[in-house]
Each structure stands twice: as C-alpha cells, then as structure tokens.
Amino acid sequence: MARKNKIRERYRWHENVQGYLFAAPWLLGFALFLVGPMLFSMTLCVVKWNGITPISPDNIDFVGLAHFKKIFTEDNYFWTSLYNTAFYSLFSVPLGICTSLFLATLLNAKIRGISIYRTIFYLPKVIAGVATIMMWFWIFNPEFGGFNVVLRKIGIVALGDGLLEHIPALGAFFERNQITWPPAWLADEFWAKPALIIMSLWGAGGGMLIYLAGLQNIPAHLYEVAELDGAGRIRQFFVITVPMLTPTIFFNLIMSIIGSFQVFAQSFLMTDGGPNNATLFYVLYLFRKAFQQFEMGYASALAWILFAIIMALTMVVLKSSKLWVYYEGEKR
C-alpha cells in the first residue's frame, strides 16, 4: 500500500515537472517581460529620470507622488488627450459594433458569393498598418482626396451648403467655431476626430467575422417559432438575434474599448496630434513624454493612469453584463 502511494507520488511529481517545462517559455516571459517590467514601471512612477543616464542616485530623483499631482492638477495636455481619446472611443466603439453586426447579418443571408463579400469586408482589418494610414491620408485630402470628391459627386456638399444657408443657427455655429464646409477633415480641428472615427469603421470586418460565427450558432428553430408567431424580420433581429449574440457583443465591447484607448499610429503619422491638439490621443502624449522628451518617470505615471482607466471601464462593462448579457441555460 505504502509502496503504491510512493509510486503514485513520484508519477505526479514527474507530471508536474514536465508540465512546468512545457509551459516554461511563457512562464519565463511572464516573469521577464511582464511582472518584472511592471514592478520596474511602478518604481519609475515615483522618480524623475530620463531613462538613459546610468542608474545611480545622482541621476535619479525621488519625487513621491508629485508626477500624479502634476498630471491631475497642472497638466492641460493630459486632460486634452484624455478627452480626445474618450471622444474617439465613445463614437468608434459603438459605431464599430453596429457596423460589424450589420455586415454580419447581411452576410448570414443565404446568397451566392458570400465568401467574396466576406473577403472584401475583412481585408481592410487584416492589412491595417502604416500603408493603409498613408492611403487614408490621401483620401482625406480636402481638395483632391476621394472622400470629398465623392461627397461632391453625390450632392452631400451641396446639401450641406443649402442647410448652412437656410438654418441660421447651424450657419452661425459653423462660423463661430470656424468649421469648414466641405470638411477639411484632418486639417480642421472639428473634423479631424470624426475623420479618424470613419477610418476606424473601415476595419469593422474583424468584428464581423466573430459575429458571423456567433450567428451561425443560433438554433434555427427559434426563428421558425417566431415566424409562426407572426414576428417580422426586424422584430426577429431584435428579439432573437441580438439577445443570442450578447455574449459575443460583450466580449467584443471589452476588446474594442481596450483597443480604442490605445489608438496611436493614425494620429502620429497623419496629424501629429494636430490641428491644435484635436487628435492628441493619450498614447501619443505618453509616447512624446517618454521617447521625445525622455521624462520616463512622468510617462510611467501616465501609463499607469491609462491602465487604471482601462481596468475601470472593463469593470463597469463586466458589472453591467448581468443586466444585458444573455447566457443560454440561464433563467432570467
């Protein structure tokens, strides 16, 4: 009996060692590239240092919570960048979810050539990078860019001209805020953020694929029953499709919020935060502090504030999920 236990124990020990050996790359990476740097970053928050000079008391000043105090009370750029990022997130996330859900619903219909449409919608998401940013930079050109050319062609510009002329309040608003019409997009303080939001919608195909997978898991009998009860297509969409997809929407919502708060390359390459800081996003500001002004302590404090904001938003979504996310097999 005792011998049997001993063998079993040795076997279990052997299994543990092997398990940890296989997982070792990630565990090592977790310690070296995550936990270590996070602790390092926490200590950086309370010091003033440029990150380049050797680590010695001569180069590094302990400042306590002074960075945080300065960020919250004196730093206008912090508030501007936070406002810009929140604005971007507030519009790009819900609009992105609606667009991808809409595309997925259309694609779920039994139509020939679905895979071609799927490719067309998904491609922009896959190839998003510096090259597509350059592409959009040209498209948003107020004079020669494709966007305004099309707006002129289909009469939106003329329609806007008419509205501005006939609704005095609107005209006065545009005049007071010096808003251009037709939109100068990236060159105009008012239109720059909407331009980047429009550009983000072009990448809605990623979410679309996830929703499409979710749609195909919804049992067909639900729709059959609804049809017999006389529910139309639009009603079916809101009563069956949306509730059944809420777990997918929930996950996508969290990931999109996290992603939208990290928006960087677009504004760095197209506007460099301008015009008049209208596209100075949080990560762009953090990047400037860290790698252009070399205030590593201050930038680390900014990074932790970003982390806290993202965590708080995730928690809010998580807490709210009880109210709107439907899990199958759960009584409501």
Added chain:
Amino acid sequence: MSAGHVSFWQRRSTQDRVWKILTISLLCLLALVFVAPFYWSLIASVSDLDGVYASPPRFWPEKLHLDNYPRAMTVLPFHIFVFNSFYVCICCVTGQVLSACLVAYAFARMRWAGRDVWFVIMLSTMMLPKQVTMIPHYIIFLNLGWVNTLKPLIVPSFFGGGAFFIFLMRQFFKTIPLELEEAARLDGCSNFRIFWDIMLPLSAPAVATISVMSFIAHWQDFMGPLIYLSSFEKYTVSMGLRMFQSIYGSFPHYMLAASNITLIPVLILFFLAQKYFVQGIVLTGMKG
C-alpha cells in the same frame, strides 16, 4: 381559395424575394464603399503629379505611369527595409509558433499543479495595455545594448508568443481525440514525442493560422520599430514608409506606390490562408 386571397406560403416567398434583393443591393453598395479606398490609392499610384492634383479630380488615370512603382522603390533603399522586415517576421513567426504550441500543449493536455490558475492569469494578460511595460522594456534593452538593433523586436517572441496564440492553439489541441495520445503513451512515447509527432502534424491548420497572423502582425508593427530603430539601415518597411512620408510627402503618387508594394506580401498570405483565418475565429469563438 379565392383569387384575391394570397396564401401564407405565397406571401412568404414574395417577402423572401424582396428581402433577398434588398440584402444583395446593400451588400453590393457596402462592398463598393469598402473597396473605394483601395481604388483611390491605386489610381493615384499610377498617375503623374498633374494627375493626382488634377482639377476636377479624375476617376481613372489618363495614362498609366507604372514606372512610379520601381521609382518609389529606388529613391529610398527599400530593398533594405524589405529585407529587415522579412528577417524580423521570419524570426518572430518561428519563435511565436514554437513557443505558443509548447505552452498550449501544457495547458491543453498535461496535468500540473496550478495549471488552471496560470491559465486564467495568462488570459488576463491579454487585457494589459502594452504601454505599461513599454518604458521598462526600452530601458532594459537600452542597457543590454540592443537599441538600434532588431533584437528587441525579435527576442520577446520566443517567450510564449502571446496569450492569444496560446489560447487559440489550446482550443485546437482540445479538439484532437484523446485516444490517439493514449495509444502513443501505451507504446511508450514521451510527452515531447507525442507533442512533436502527433499533436503538431494534426494541428497544421491552426499552426498555419497563427503563423500567418504572426507574420502580418510583425510586418505591420509600427510602434516597436519606431521606439527601437534609429538608423535607416535597420528600418523595417513601416519605418521606411514613414521616412518616405517625411521626405516625399508632397508626392502622393510615389507615396502610395510605395505603400501598395508593402501590402503585397500581406495580401498574398491573406489569400493563401483565408479559410484558416475564418476557422481560427470560429475556434476561439471569443465568447469570453
């Protein structure tokens, strides 16, 4: 049934037809909208300077200036950028795929103390914004003397390959029948042999998916090269494009020709691996 009466089934089929036509026309319209940016940049890239700044703007070029492409590639040493990018991508794909598969196997099939706790921790790292570790990473690599080399872009890939890939591979390993593994174990196969000779070959589609995803992600990476690379002999294509923009920014036709060329490898890979992509999404389901 009287003539004025339409039966339930007839009504349904007319309604179906209306919906179908509506869906198709919406799909076509949206497809047009999604393709338009590509088209606009494509025609600009084969126009001359007068063509891109023409008034009224032209919807197709008067004459094809295909020589924009070779010219855009030679005004800056793009062959160096392309080489660097390929080098980084191939190293990173190797590292990410190998290490992600190993770790995923440990999470999917092996029993070890603390496995489930580690799994939750690993998944939660997906939510950590990388800006938190960006500055410490820079300082560490600076002190190792790795700044302005390609090492900071490559080396981290060999440590697990990121939570998403591990998760994706684990989900795939879980779908492979246990019997195969048990039979091999009875024959005296070690864990590594089972992993290498049975699990990996059976997971070819998933391995293809994460390889392509990893390649594209590193090809497009901008922030990493921006932080670590300072001399142009080390630049990857995304940094090369940025350099192009700062020098030839007022020549949109060259700028867009260069951009389009850097998309070619991504496009080829995407079309080769398209069906795996879709499978990967279905597999992870990403249902939280």
